[in-house]
Amino acid sequence: MIQKIKQLIRPYFINYIAREIPLQWTQKKESTQLVQWFGSAPSIKPPVSKFCTLIEKRAIITNAQGEKPLWEGYQGATKTTRSSNQVRTQPSMGNLFTHLVTLKKPQYAVEFGTAFGISGMYFLAGMEQVKQGQLLTFDPNDVWANLAKDNLSKISQRYQLTIGTFEENIEKVLPSGASIDLAFIDAIHTREFVMPQLEIVLKYSKSGTIIIFDDINFSQNMRDCWNDVAKDSRFSATVSCGDRVGVVEVK
Numbered sequence: 001m002i003q004k005i006k007q008l009i010r011p012y013f014i015n016y017i018a019r020e021i022p023l024q025w026t027q028k029k030e031s032t033q034l035v036q037w038f039g040s041a042p043s044i045k046p047p048v049s050k051f052c053t054l055i056e057k058r059a060i061i062t063n064a065q066g067e068k069p070l071w072e073g074y075q076g077a078t079k080t081t082r083s084s085n086q087v088r089t090q091p092s093m094g095n096l097f098t099h100l101v102t103l104k105k106p107q108y109a110v111e112f113g114t115a116f117g118i119s120g121m122y123f124l125a126g127m128e129q130v131k132q133g134q135l136l137t138f139d140p141n142d143v144w145a146n147l148a149k150d151n152l153s154k155i156s157q158r159y160q161l162t163i164g165t166f167e168e169n170i171e172k173v174l175p176s177g178a179s180i181d182l183a184f185i186d187a188i189h190t191r192e193f194v195m196p197q198l199e200i201v202l203k204y205s206k207s208g209t210i211i212i213f214d215d216i217n218f219s220q221n222m223r224d225c226w227n228d229v230a231k232d233s234r235f236s237a238t239v240s241c242g243d244r245v246g247v248v249e250v251k
């Protein structure tokens with residue numbers, strides 16, 4: 001009961017959930033955008049987006065729909081259903097995503113996977129704030145994606161949701177000759193999936209493209225994967241934000 005009341009009033013006290021996010025750099029070239037944006041402080045406290053209360057209300061409505069089946073690509077998962085709260089980006093990190101969009105002002109941002117649309121709403125909030133950009137978001141789970149569509153539409157029309165994998169669809173969806181300016185890799189959290197996905201993102205990237213990785217501490221496999229990415233010489237700045245997210249800038 002107390003939990004339910006807390007959940008209902010949470011969006012009205014959104015300022016209280018703005019958190020300092022500790023930063024840990026592996027590569028830090030002074031001239032990069034990431035270093036200019038984040039500065040030399042040991043942490044960042046992103047501003048709370050004016051869309052945050054609306055996003056968190058949508059998140060509550062979505063979570064109330066209960067657990068929905070996982071996409072069949074999750075081979076060997078012992079639990080085959082998830083609720084939105086079990087997979088979503090948290091508000092403090094969501095506000096960092098909004099903030100990064102307002103700083104980078106991407107023409108094209110890609111996100112995979114969309115899931116129930118919570119991280120996507122935070123990216124769209126940034127695009128609405130700067131009145132530019134398009135979010136190309138991908139998820140093969142049609143049940144989750146249909147719930148996401150309702151959420152994303154409440155924030156902005158600046159998105160294209162593809163029901164299918166990123167790998168199979170990016171070439172068709174990204175206009176020919178266009179580049180990815182910002183990417184969010186948040187699909188299956190293992191090196192075997194993340195590394196090939198990163199190579200595809202890099203194929204469509206240019207100098208200055210920002211790539212965000214979720215769940216870098218999900219398992220030892222993901223920690224090793226992030227450690228390799230963070231040292232990769234194709235990036236000019238690499239930083240972990242809190243214990244969950246890694247951000248890199250392409251050289």
Ligand SMILES: C[S@@+](CC[C@H](N)C(=O)[O-])C[C@H]1O[C@@H](n2cnc3c(N)ncnc32)[C@H](O)[C@@H]1O
Pocket residue numbers: 071073087088089112113114115116117118119120138139140141144164165166167186187188
């Ligand atoms: C952890 S959830 C994403 C959570 C969401 N980004 C958020 O923060 O609200 C992972 C999602 O990735 C999707 N997914 C898995 N493999 C994918 C792929 N290759 N391309 C696109 N989406 C994928 C899954 O169906 C699932 O919905």
